[in-house]
Amino acid sequence: MSHAAVADTHDHDHDHKPKGFVKRWLMTTNHKDIGTLYLIFALTMFILGGAMAMIIRLELFQPGLQFVQPDFFNQLTTMHALIMVFGAVMPAFVGFANWMIPIMIGAPDMALPRMNNWSFWILPFAFTMLASTFFMDGGAPAAGWTLYPPLVLQGGQNLAFAVFAIHMLGISSIMGAINVIATIMNMRAPNMGYLKMPLFVWTWLITAFLLIAVMPVFAGAVTMLLTDHYFGTTFFNAAGGGDPVLFQHIFWFFGHPEVYIMILPSFGIISEIIPTFARKPLFGYVSMVYATAGIAFLSFIVWAHHMFSVGMPLGGELFFMYATFLISIPTGVKVFNWVSTMWKGAMTFETPMLWAIAFIILFTIGGFSGLMLAIAPADFQYHDTYFVVAHFHYVLVTGAVFAIIGGAYYWLPKWSGNMYSERLGKIHFWWSTISVNVLFFPQHFLGLAGMPRRIPDYSTQFAEFNMWSSIGGFAFGLAQIFFIVIVWRTVKGKGTTKATSRVWEGAKGLEWFIPSPAPHHTFQDGAPVNDEHLAHVSSH
Amino acid sequence: MSNPETSNNDHNQYYVPHLARWPIVGSIGMTLTAVGAATFMNSETAQTPVLMYLGFATLIFMMFGWFAEVIKESETNMYNPQVDTSFRMGMVWFIFSEVMFFASFFGALWYIRNMSVPWLGGEGIGLFTNSELWSGYEGVWPTNGPADVGGKFELIDPYHLPLINTILLMTSSITLTIAHHALVDGARKKVIGWLIATVVLGATFLFFQVEEYMEAYQHLDLTLKSGVYGSTFFMLTGFHGMHVTLGAIMLIVITVRMIRGHFKPESHFGFEAVAWYWHFVDVVWLGLFIFVYII
Amino acid sequence: MNRKTNCFKNSCKNFLWLAIGLLFSSFAFAEKSKYNMTEGVTEFSKQAYDIHMIVLWICVVIGVLVFGAMIYSMFAHRKSKGVTAAQFSHSTTAEIIWTVIPIIILIIIAFPATKALIKMEAPTDADGKNIVMDMTIKVTGFQWKWKYSYLDEGISFLSTLKADSNAARQANPTVDLYEVENYLLDVDNPLVIPVDTNIRILLTADDVIHSWWVPAFGWKRDAIPGFVNEAWTNVKKIGTYRGQCAELCGKDHGFMPIVVEVLSKEDYANWVKQQKGEQEVAEVKNNSEWSQADLMATGKTVYDSQCAACHQTTGQGMPPAFPALDGSTIVNGPIDEQIKTVLFGKQGTAMAAFGGILSESDIAAAITYTRNAWGNTAKDAAQPQDVKRIKNS
Numbered sequence A: 001m002s003h004a005a006v007a008d009t010h011d012h013d014h015d016h017k018p019k020g021f022v023k024r025w026l027m028t029t030n031h032k033d034i035g036t037l038y039l040i041f042a043l044t045m046f047i048l049g050g051a052m053a054m055i056i057r058l059e060l061f062q063p064g065l066q067f068v069q070p071d072f073f074n075q076l077t078t079m080h081a082l083i084m085v086f087g088a089v090m091p092a093f094v095g096f097a098n099w100m101i102p103i104m105i106g107a108p109d110m111a112l113p114r115m116n117n118w119s120f121w122i123l124p125f126a127f128t129m130l131a132s133t134f135f136m137d138g139g140a141p142a143a144g145w146t147l148y149p150p151l152v153l154q155g156g157q158n159l160a161f162a163v164f165a166i167h168m169l170g171i172s173s174i175m176g177a178i179n180v181i182a183t184i185m186n187m188r189a190p191n192m193g194y195l196k197m198p199l200f201v202w203t204w205l206i207t208a209f210l211l212i213a214v215m216p217v218f219a220g221a222v223t224m225l226l227t228d229h230y231f232g233t234t235f236f237n238a239a240g241g242g243d244p245v246l247f248q249h250i251f252w253f254f255g256h257p258e259v260y261i262m263i264l265p266s267f268g269i270i271s272e273i274i275p276t277f278a279r280k281p282l283f284g285y286v287s288m289v290y291a292t293a294g295i296a297f298l299s300f301i302v303w304a305h306h307m308f309s310v311g312m313p314l315g316g317e318l319f320f321m322y323a324t325f326l327i328s329i330p331t332g333v334k335v336f337n338w339v340s341t342m343w344k345g346a347m348t349f350e351t352p353m354l355w356a357i358a359f360i361i362l363f364t365i366g367g368f369s370g371l372m373l374a375i376a377p378a379d380f381q382y383h384d385t386y387f388v389v390a391h392f393h394y395v396l397v398t399g400a401v402f403a404i405i406g407g408a409y410y411w412l413p414k415w416s417g418n419m420y421s422e423r424l425g426k427i428h429f430w431w432s433t434i435s436v437n438v439l440f441f442p443q444h445f446l447g448l449a450g451m452p453r454r455i456p457d458y459s460t461q462f463a464e465f466n467m468w469s470s471i472g473g474f475a476f477g478l479a480q481i482f483f484i485v486i487v488w489r490t491v492k493g494k495g496t497t498k499a500t501s502r503v504w505e506g507a508k509g510l511e512w513f514i515p516s517p518a519p520h521h522t523f524q525d526g527a528p529v530n531d532e533h534l535a536h537v538s539s540h
Numbered sequence B: 001m002s003n004p005e006t007s008n009n010d011h012n013q014y015y016v017p018h019l020a021r022w023p024i025v026g027s028i029g030m031t032l033t034a035v036g037a038a039t040f041m042n043s044e045t046a047q048t049p050v051l052m053y054l055g056f057a058t059l060i061f062m063m064f065g066w067f068a069e070v071i072k073e074s075e076t077n078m079y080n081p082q083v084d085t086s087f088r089m090g091m092v093w094f095i096f097s098e099v100m101f102f103a104s105f106f107g108a109l110w111y112i113r114n115m116s117v118p119w120l121g122g123e124g125i126g127l128f129t130n131s132e133l134w135s136g137y138e139g140v141w142p143t144n145g146p147a148d149v150g151g152k153f154e155l156i157d158p159y160h161l162p163l164i165n166t167i168l169l170m171t172s173s174i175t176l177t178i179a180h181h182a183l184v185d186g187a188r189k190k191v192i193g194w195l196i197a198t199v200v201l202g203a204t205f206l207f208f209q210v211e212e213y214m215e216a217y218q219h220l221d222l223t224l225k226s227g228v229y230g231s232t233f234f235m236l237t238g239f240h241g242m243h244v245t246l247g248a249i250m251l252i253v254i255t256v257r258m259i260r261g262h263f264k265p266e267s268h269f270g271f272e273a274v275a276w277y278w279h280f281v282d283v284v285w286l287g288l289f290i291f292v293y294i295i
Numbered sequence C: 001m002n003r004k005t006n007c008f009k010n011s012c013k014n015f016l017w018l019a020i021g022l023l024f025s026s027f028a029f030a031e032k033s034k035y036n037m038t039e040g041v042t043e044f045s046k047q048a049y050d051i052h053m054i055v056l057w058i059c060v061v062i063g064v065l066v067f068g069a070m071i072y073s074m075f076a077h078r079k080s081k082g083v084t085a086a087q088f089s090h091s092t093t094a095e096i097i098w099t100v101i102p103i104i105i106l107i108i109i110a111f112p113a114t115k116a117l118i119k120m121e122a123p124t125d126a127d128g129k130n131i132v133m134d135m136t137i138k139v140t141g142f143q144w145k146w147k148y149s150y151l152d153e154g155i156s157f158l159s160t161l162k163a164d165s166n167a168a169r170q171a172n173p174t175v176d177l178y179e180v181e182n183y184l185l186d187v188d189n190p191l192v193i194p195v196d197t198n199i200r201i202l203l204t205a206d207d208v209i210h211s212w213w214v215p216a217f218g219w220k221r222d223a224i225p226g227f228v229n230e231a232w233t234n235v236k237k238i239g240t241y242r243g244q245c246a247e248l249c250g251k252d253h254g255f256m257p258i259v260v261e262v263l264s265k266e267d268y269a270n271w272v273k274q275q276k277g278e279q280e281v282a283e284v285k286n287n288s289e290w291s292q293a294d295l296m297a298t299g300k301t302v303y304d305s306q307c308a309a310c311h312q313t314t315g316q317g318m319p320p321a322f323p324a325l326d327g328s329t330i331v332n333g334p335i336d337e338q339i340k341t342v343l344f345g346k347q348g349t350a351m352a353a354f355g356g357i358l359s360e361s362d363i364a365a366a367i368t369y370t371r372n373a374w375g376n377t378a379k380d381a382a383q384p385q386d387v388k389r390i391k392n393s
């Protein structure tokens, strides 16, 4: 057996998964179980956030007020974004990190397993608290996910709950990130040098750094909201010498790195999938690492491109415009490297590869609109319109979410031991990819034609494209039912075949040398890593 | 394979605990605290945040339980040097996150002093802000804003209590370092002595800090509500004070552990973590002393 | 080797054709369509449009090349064609090329962008002299209306969503929105400005952040409470231009449109004269004693346009955010308290200080109306003088 070299298979009876639900899931310290918990949680939140998006699209299906009141509409928009960002995308990536990083670097588990459990188990509590604001007097926060004062301070009861929920999410993210860093820096198997690590591990290392750097800043910002509202401070009140725009600076100092937190691990996933199905080593591995680091660095000095219209001094506007331009360069390097990886390969197009290819094209389109937004004099026209909404859904949905779905198809056989149905997977892919473009592409036109974002009703000239967008939205939502069904059937082994340990013909990396499903404990005594096992060996 | 039942001290094996009972308790404690605090803040009638205290108690219970478990494992040699490194990294990055938390408040202070207050006073792009909305306002620090929020207030003289406090904290960093050296040298009695000195210095600092707040509230009319000066002053020093409190508690814990015979000259992560934390708190104070009190 | 270059050349040619084809088909669509950014009627809007188009095309070309290469590869380099995978994994030359070319492109974009930005923020004429502003208008955002003050003329008025749009936007509309002209994009009192004039616009807000945006003018700028932002415009074409508030400002953010009427200089002068006349009438109204019936009639109009957004026409409000006035203790209590509430607002809530927004007579009328409408039977009246007295005390 090829995997015997690295996997600890000699004591399968030692595989002891704890018995009983509470011990297995509530008290687990196993990185795979915690990874599973994160992934299930993320999917649940995706459905919840998606359900809110469906109501939003339903209301916007035609002009006039049909289903929800304006105030509730704003609550939905706000909570949709908070749930998708903090509940779906980020936890999904942490789930991948938990499952894959220890396996990929040959570690027995995450570095701090107990804290790992805590990172996860804060989340359900925090989100219950956040969601409970819907049932309070005055409802949920309704000032947008950006929580700008003074509007957010008019929120009433929900403010304290939202702020504390955000504190808890922050604590969870920081602990998760610390764990990832400690694992990667301290737990690599002998012979697993930094420049031999899979790119997914690299992108997560840098993401974790971003998380630790900016989540506390966000916590600070919302703490100032809290004290402004309840304790009479005036950070954001001109009468007392403060400035509402100060909040925006702090928020975006967090917020812009935050959007890269949601895309860097996607880059990692795509960089795993493409070489596998092109049967060719990743092109420009080292430049990929530098590009990731470059993006992370730049992400700290571009934040005010979200604030071109607040009336900054000219020098500030120019600086932030130029700095934002620069991000296109390392991101471009990534895109070109992926294409070069495919070039002259011997490609096959299994479902994960399809998602990865769609990611490259659609994310790049989102990146292009990002570049357009970065041009300050043009952003004066785009800002706070549906053009921005189109931009960030291209990078978030067809970017982050597509990478997550692609990654799920890629590793699901490894996790569950069963091969998903290619036929259903392909239907899911095509249906999603077509409908998601019907959903978000027309929003570019809406924005250019002048439709502001965050409005429950619009002038009749916008009716046609909104209808298209809504139809695309419902179709995209329905397509995700396929995903849920496919995952369920694969995990339960219904209508599936057993997966081999390598799963994909062209797959390289440690995870493909252990059995499928991956045993509960992988490398108990530290994996002896041979260069042949690895996708990237730094000798050129 | 290591687990609590078959504990061993094979240094090649990374200890992976098998069941974590404390995190879920911690999550519940955190939620109780948060819900309790939020409900209390929203209520106009509630007198004591009972739920919040319950949450705190749960969190403290969790910490005792959790740390006790870790200490037991540590003392029974279940950790190899690699585990120790993980802990160190954890602590370093945790402190980095704390640095960023303070950075957000220092950043706010910087922005307010160099941007918003001058603009309100008519400098730079603030010309019309001043003439249309706040004419007559000068925009000089310290300020409680153009609307004189919270009324007239006076400042704390940096060269009295704050200076003493600076000296106290600096000294406490030195005493702690002496204690650390003593620990490496295996001079247990000396360690305990210097640790106690450190705790006393920290506690004195806190005492003076409270003294200063009382002075501010009762005699200087400087409160949290004194416009943006009061906001930044109390939020920065307040969060710092909370961190000193936490650090002092941690110091007490390691003192007790010292007395109980824990820590070895060659491995004493718990001690070092507390020391790092204390030095960090110290550095933050230096920043405060310069940027909040002096400049 | 030769075969390889040939194949490469061929595929390049194919991309080129694909690119050109796409270019033209989208030109037809994008250029003069209502789905693209407007070219507008000011220098800025033209600049924004030009930059937008340049960058759009740059992106299209890069996209066609990159996606083209990728799609080509997907067909040419697939396993089912029996190819074996090459194993190269880097090329310094290639990496330098695709770092340098984007840098050059970005520098090219940066030039017009910088020029446009400087023109907007530090306006100078062709000789580099500062442009002189001919007039100044102060725009104040309120939840959910705009106030326009002509600082040189002493004219000021409020601008809110027009009544027919307002009726059609309700949950159970009494008017069909398709019957409404300019649904949601029309106001009762538009901003009126002269053509070909350098106008300084000062922006501020009273409660939360709003953002003033007329696409045809080419910019938007936030109106921030406690601060004044500066912008300027010079409209080249007479006409009516519409926009909307562009920063989330609460429940009726979607319902605070902006309408600007650009008149010839003569028409504008006439309009100013007429406005001044009306302000004098208002001044007289503020100084006279009103009958109960007049107060109630005017009060209903004022209430429906200024207060009903929050407190509702029925006076039921939308608790808990917006209290009901029907049965409210303040409305049924001592009248001075209510005048204070309306004049000075409630700090930290959506209830604005109407003393700076409405005339004394309007406030008096609205208050009188609330005290005697629905189930409220205070049976008293507020006179403009009462309001003035409390305002000045």
Ligand code: HEA
Pocket: A146, A259, A260, A262, A263, A305, A306, A324, A325, A327, A328, A329, A331, A332, A333, A335, A363, A364, A365, A366, A367, A368, A369, A370, A371, A373, A374, A375, A379, A382, A383, A384, A388, A391, A392, A395, A396, A399, A400, C059, C062, C066, C102, C103, C105, C106
């Ligand atoms: C995953 C999330 C993600 C990612 C990756 C990005 C990526 C980028 N974003 Fe985006 N952005 C968001 C999420 C994201 N964004 C969100 C959520 C918002 C709205 C927040 C809110 O207001 O609610 C937002 C808003 C936003 C704005 C503010 C708009 C406004 O409100 O007015 C701006 C402005 O500069 C911007 C710019 C960019 C740029 C330049 C990139 C770049 O990183 C893109 C770089 C990529 C490419 C350019 C494509 C590939 C490159 C090549 C093929 C090389 C050659 C290319 C050229 C030289 C052109 N984004």
Ligand code: HEA
Pocket: A046, A047, A048, A049, A050, A051, A053, A054, A056, A057, A077, A078, A080, A081, A082, A084, A085, A089, A143, A144, A145, A146, A389, A393, A396, A397, A400, A401, A439, A453, A454, A455, A456, A473, A474, A475, A476, A477, A478, A480, A481
């Ligand atoms: C990662 C983040 C993320 C993701 C994944 C999404 C996903 C989606 N988003 Fe969202 N969105 C944001 C982040 C995200 N969004 C942010 C940050 C904002 C800005 C908020 C603000 O302004 O403050 C925003 C705002 C926003 C708006 C603008 C609202 C406004 O300005 O008022 C709209 C409108 O169309 C929208 C739509 C959608 C849709 C249709 C999806 C779809 O992709 C969702 C699809 C998923 C599902 C539908 C769930 C799964 C499906 C099922 C379980 C099957 C059952 C389904 C049916 C019944 C059909 N989003």
Ligand code: CUA
Pocket: C141, C142, C144, C209, C210, C211, C245, C246, C247, C248, C249, C250, C252, C253, C254, C256
């Ligand atoms: Cu005013 Cu939005």
Ligand SMILES: [Cu+2]
Pocket: A255, A256, A259, A302, A303, A305, A306
């Ligand atoms: Cu950004």
